Amino acid sequence: MEKVKKGVRLDHISKIYQDPKTGKDFYAVKNTSLTIEPGSFVTLLGPSGCGKTTTLRMIAGFESPDEGEIYLGDEPINELTPNKRDTAMVFQSYALLPHYNVFDNVAYGLKLRKVPKDEIRERVTKILELVELGGMEGRMTNQLSGGQQQRVALARALVIEPSVLLFDEPLSNLDAKLRVTMRTEIRRIQQEVGITAIYVTHDQSEAMALSDQIIIMNKGVVAQMGTPQEIYYHPVDKFVADFIGEANFLRGTMTGSEAGYITLNVEGNPLRVPARDGVEIGKEYTVVLRPEAATLADEGGLPCRVVLSCFMGSYQNYHVMVGDTLVKLEEHNPKNKRIYRVGETCSLVFDPDSVHVL
Amino acid sequence: MARGQGAALDRKKLMADPIMVTTIVVLITFLTLFILYPLAILLVDSFVGDGSFGFSIFKRIFAMPSFTRAITNTLKVGFLVGILSALIGLLFAYVEVYVRLNRFAGGLFKVVSMLPVVSPPFVLSLSMIMLFGKAGLITRFLLGIYDNSVYGFWGIVIVQTLTFFPVCYMMLKGLLKNIDPSLEEAARDMGASRWKVFTSVTLPLMLPGLGNAFLVTFIESIADFANPMIIGGSYDTLATTIYLQITGAYDKAGAAAMAVVLLCITLVMFAVQKYYLEAKTAATLTGKASRARMLIEDRSVKIPLTILCSLGALFVILMYICVPIGACFPTWGYKFFPLTGKWFKQVFVRYHGLKAFKDSFVLSLIASPITALLSMIISYLVVKRKFKAKGFIEAVSMLAMAVPGTVLGVGYIRGFSGGLFHTGVLQGIYGTGLILIIVFVVRSLPTGTRSGISALRQIDKSIEESAYDMGADSLKVFMTVTLPLIKDSFLSGLVTAFVRSITAISAIILLVTPSFLLITVQINEFAEKGAFSLACAFATILIVITYGAVLLMNLFIKHFGTSRSNKED
Numbered sequence: 001m002e003k004v005k006k007g008v009r010l011d012h013i014s015k016i017y018q019d020p021k022t023g024k025d026f027y028a029v030k031n032t033s034l035t036i037e038p039g040s041f042v043t044l045l046g047p048s049g050c051g052k053t054t055t056l057r058m059i060a061g062f063e064s065p066d067e068g069e070i071y072l073g074d075e076p077i078n079e080l081t082p083n084k085r086d087t088a089m090v091f092q093s094y095a096l097l098p099h100y101n102v103f104d105n106v107a108y109g110l111k112l113r114k115v116p117k118d119e120i121r122e123r124v125t126k127i128l129e130l131v132e133l134g135g136m137e138g139r140m141t142n143q144l145s146g147g148q149q150q151r152v153a154l155a156r157a158l159v160i161e162p163s164v165l166l167f168d169e170p171l172s173n174l175d176a177k178l179r180v181t182m183r184t185e186i187r188r189i190q191q192e193v194g195i196t197a198i199y200v201t202h203d204q205s206e207a208m209a210l211s212d213q214i215i216i217m218n219k220g221v222v223a224q225m226g227t228p229q230e231i232y233y234h235p236v237d238k239f240v241a242d243f244i245g246e247a248n249f250l251r252g253t254m255t256g257s258e259a260g261y262i263t264l265n266v267e268g269n270p271l272r273v274p275a276r277d278g279v280e281i282g283k284e285y286t287v288v289l290r291p292e293a294a295t296l297a298d299e300g301g302l303p304c305r306v307v308l309s310c311f312m313g314s315y316q317n318y319h320v321m322v323g324d325t326l327v328k329l330e331e332h333n334p335k336n337k338r339i340y341r342v343g344e345t346c347s348l349v350f351d352p353d354s355v356h357v358l
Numbered sequence: 359m360a361r362g363q364g365a366a367l368d369r370k371k372l373m374a375d376p377i378m379v380t381t382i383v384v385l386i387t388f389l390t391l392f393i394l395y396p397l398a399i400l401l402v403d404s405f406v407g408d409g410s411f412g413f414s415i416f417k418r419i420f421a422m423p424s425f426t427r428a429i430t431n432t433l434k435v436g437f438l439v440g441i442l443s444a445l446i447g448l449l450f451a452y453v454e455v456y457v458r459l460n461r462f463a464g465g466l467f468k469v470v471s472m473l474p475v476v477s478p479p480f481v482l483s484l485s486m487i488m489l490f491g492k493a494g495l496i497t498r499f500l501l502g503i504y505d506n507s508v509y510g511f512w513g514i515v516i517v518q519t520l521t522f523f524p525v526c527y528m529m530l531k532g533l534l535k536n537i538d539p540s541l542e543e544a545a546r547d548m549g550a551s552r553w554k555v556f557t558s559v560t561l562p563l564m565l566p567g568l569g570n571a572f573l574v575t576f577i578e579s580i581a582d583f584a585n586p587m588i589i590g591g592s593y594d595t596l597a598t599t600i601y602l603q604i605t606g607a608y609d610k611a612g613a614a615a616m617a618v619v620l621l622c623i624t625l626v627m628f629a630v631q632k633y634y635l636e637a638k639t640a641a642t643l644t645g646k647a648s649r650a651r652m653l654i655e656d657r658s659v660k661i662p663l664t665i666l667c668s669l670g671a672l673f674v675i676l677m678y679i680c681v682p683i684g685a686c687f688p689t690w691g692y693k694f695f696p697l698t699g700k701w702f703k704q705v706f707v708r709y710h711g712l713k714a715f716k717d718s719f720v721l722s723l724i725a726s727p728i729t730a731l732l733s734m735i736i737s738y739l740v741v742k743r744k745f746k747a748k749g750f751i752e753a754v755s756m757l758a759m760a761v762p763g764t765v766l767g768v769g770y771i772r773g774f775s776g777g778l779f780h781t782g783v784l785q786g787i788y789g790t791g792l793i794l795i796i797v798f799v800v801r802s803l804p805t806g807t808r809s810g811i812s813a814l815r816q817i818d819k820s821i822e823e824s825a826y827d828m829g830a831d832s833l834k835v836f837m838t839v840t841l842p843l844i845k846d847s848f849l850s851g852l853v854t855a856f857v858r859s860i861t862a863i864s865a866i867i868l869l870v871t872p873s874f875l876l877i878t879v880q881i882n883e884f885a886e887k888g889a890f891s892l893a894c895a896f897a898t899i900l901i902v903i904t905y906g907a908v909l910l911m912n913l914f915i916k917h918f919g920t921s922r923s924n925k926e927d
Binding site for chain 2: 015016025060061062063064065066067078079080081082083084087088089091092093095096097098099108109112113153156160
């Protein structure tokens with residue numbers, strides 16, 4: 001597969017739909033610009049209706065953008081029909097051709113490209129080996145399990161050696177265990193082939209496990225783009241923080257600053273957190289605290305009261321009230337630790353560097 | 359917000375696909391030329407037919423007592439037939455879905471649902487006359503009644519009801535099966551009697567569906583030509599009046615105006631049925647039944663209902679059987695034995711039977727693949743693609759469903775006998791086999807399209823998208839994915855089109871020229887003349903052909919259909 005890798009660039013893309021109930025137009029995707037590097041695995045992540053699938057379908061050519069231009073590599077592709085675009089899509093419902101067997105399904109794209117028969121056989125066999133379906137060529141697709149069908153769909157997309165591979169929630173029809181296996185597989189194959197991949201999902205753990213870059217979308221606009229770590233540790237706003245992982249939000253007014261840290265007044269208690277650019281004394285800020293980053297102690301942190309204490313096996317789940325703010329936390333490996341009971345007052349302790357100020 | 363760029367891009371993408379564009383253009387031309395144009399010319403004719411624009415022609419026809427009588431006659435018949443068919447259909451459907459039937463009764467039900475499909479729509483008139491007419495087998499020979507008149511209002515009502523109720527029965531059966539049994543069980547559990555459950559749960563749920571069945575039958579009855587022609591006697595309906603206005607009075611402008619009136623009636627009915635009742639039916643009865651229904655075993659309910667329906671079914675079957683038997687009696691009404699084949703022989707020796715069958719057969723055979731393919735293409739475009747003219751294509755093919763054959767026939771006469779807009783262009787097709795084939799296609803297109811649309815709706819859109827994405831163009835997608843997936847629907851569309859074409863009469867009878875002998879027209883002619891045995895002989899052979907076609911299709915689907923490969927897992 002000696003092909004020049006291509007990236008994808010969206011330049012101020014918008015898509016307008018009509019609400020079928022009210023008849024009003026609305027932006028499904030609004031003024032979105034993105035650059036997806038060649039060879040990278042990028043996930044479009046967001047709640048349903050955020051415009052992620054619409055974006056993917058515009059890249060594939062099924063939908064036409066109402067504003068802006070899409071580039072594949074350096075070539076503008078707005079006017080190309082899906083069959084002329086160098087992209088291949090893996091569908092949520094697999095979309096295998098039910099009247100063809102595995103071999104013919106995978107060979108379909110190659111036959112359309114008039115590849116010689118011998119080469120088709122060779123390439124199909126090779127790609128089926130890659131997705132670990134060797135020897136299944138003769139099976140009809142309805143004789144395959146969901147995971148196997150998904151592999152056929154992947155093989156069919158890979159075999160035509162597209163510049164970009166598009167995934168539309170491909171694992172959502174599989175059971176939880178298989179999902180985890182398949183996502184590892186997809187990542188392995190993408191790395192082996194070195195292809196640019198754009199993956200749509202609403203499952204954050206899928207996005208974390210697969211991606212070089214995650215693009216979080218909300219209401220048709222990109223909320224944040226970054227590596228999984230950037231997005232988890234440095235979310236740009238409450239939506240992103242809340243959407244990726246669990247997040248607690250502590251609000252406080254800034255009272256002072258010193259050497260890279262600032263002090264906030266949270267529910268009447270001083271709290272030292274890392275500073276960020278442009279903060280001002282007297283203004284209110286929100287601190288993002290991940291449940292696993294905090295622990296309970298008898299003293300030394302924010303005073304709090306336990307309202308829920310629940311043993312979950314690998315961790316003890318606490319809900320505590322800091323003043324009027326509810327904070328959820330997970331005390332991992334709780335076996336030999338002191339367990340706080342509901343109604344006890346204690347102290348919420350965490351490393352200042354493990355929180356993030358919005 | 360401007361959606362201009364997206365729309366422009368969609369258009370450009372469509373234009374990049376010449377086959378698709380050509381198909382759409384050809385389709386639009388076909389639909390415009392052979393559905394819209396003939397109807398438009400009727401309107402033009404009826405407003406300016408006598409030289410000046412105005413309502414003068416309408417005034418003239420409404421002043422004819424025969425015409426106003428025909429309107430009330432038609433509506434009276436349609437109303438009664440609609441109600442009776444819906445009720446009998448409901449009874450049959452209820453018994454089949456709710457009562458445990460023995461195998462004999464079950465078999466009878468199946469035959470009854472099948473008969474109207476394979477027989478020409480007017481054979482029951484023949485058997486009605488032969489069984490209950492003046493020299494009727496039952497009236498005269500069994501009961502000794504001499505002047506029983508079957509002609510007229512009741513004759514039409516009975517014959518049409520018997521012809522159309524199986525359609526209601528099939529429609530309502532589907533709906534009843536979709537009622538969740540737990541609704542009725544809940545009512546039973548709360549203490550309602552079976553009758554109370556029926557009136558308070560089942561019936562209210564079925565009301566829109568019943569209304570739908572009623573209107574569908576109403577439209578069928580109004581549009582029916584051959585039954586009133588044969589058994590109506592002096593009782594004229596709109597369809598027959600229009601026919602006589604053309605063939606008897608040579609008043610083409612008047613006939614055009616009458617056709618416009620008939621068309622308006624059916625269009626209003628159709629609009630109500632399509633946009634109001636069908637939506638309501640779908641809204642009240644959506645989900646699938648959650649589990650199997652407890653069938654009624656109670657003998658006091660089961661036995662009378664089974665007997666009642668079985669007798670009804672037997673009666674209908676008897677009516678149909680009467681046709682081949684009638685063709686075998688030496689002289690109907692006087693001499694019954696020994697059975698003879700002389701009528702069949704006469705059909706072929708004296709009355710050019712072979713040519714009639716050849717003409718009917720060949721024309722239908724040419725029309726059916728065209729119809730089947732066209733309806734699949736239309737369904738594909740309507741369900742799977744988006745483009746501007748889609749609404750037009752969908753609307754016009756729907757419209758064809760509401761146009762009575764007689765109206766279409768008059769439209770073709772006015773529209774093509776002098777060429778397009780009386781300019782002589784395309785005049786060449788008038789009076790040829792080509793125009794008959796086109797009429798066959800147009801008449802069967804709506805049914806085919808409807809079944810194609812429902813078949814295609816069940817196919818996940820992404821299957822075609824995936825093929826498109828892999829690099830296939832529209833033609834490739836249609837040929838390698840869509841068509842194979844709806845092969846069953848295509849095959850049955852092929853046969854339905856064939857059966858509908860070979861049994862069609864209403865539009866054809868106005869357009870056929872002496873150079874073509876069509877079986878249905880022959881049957882009608884002999885029945886008119888009172889030569890019932892000959893008419894029966896023609897009808898029998900026709901039924902054999904259509905039944906053979908249906909059998910052949912079932913065999914075909916069994917061996918080559920898609921359903922088999924899907925069932926293999």
